[in-house]
Amino acid sequence: MKQDKNYLTARKILSHNIKRLREERELSQESLADLVGLHRTYIGSVERCERNISIDNIERIASVFDVSPSFLLGNNNK
């Protein structure tokens, strides 16, 4: 089976979507972290693609934005 051309871009797509949703809702990294129940620096490290975030935390962030985890990992053209 061949490798997906999107391989190892998941962190980048997630980062892009979190930043976009966060800015649309005029939330700071700290405000988002508070809503999700994570440390402020955690959101920063996810947005810098430094963190190998887990599925549970992806789901928590998606929940705060009222979107699905699948949406948060998707190439959403908007």
Add this chain to the structure above:
Amino acid sequence: MKQDKNYLTARKILSHNIKRLREERELSQESLADLVGLHRTYIGSVERCERNISIDNIERIASVFDVSPSFLLGNNNK
């Protein structure tokens, strides 16, 4: 902001999709684990929703199936 109704179902959706794709391709958990480069018991624990899998491993599994991480976390009606 309200909680997403899908909250905390991401592990279940992922498990369902991995099992479906694995069985469609007639792969054992062990064969899939070999293709992904993970231990055999790891795939089993993900399919039992026991493991808080990371984004990098979601992406590795998606890559073996030639689907996107977003697809692997999606409610795909097929």
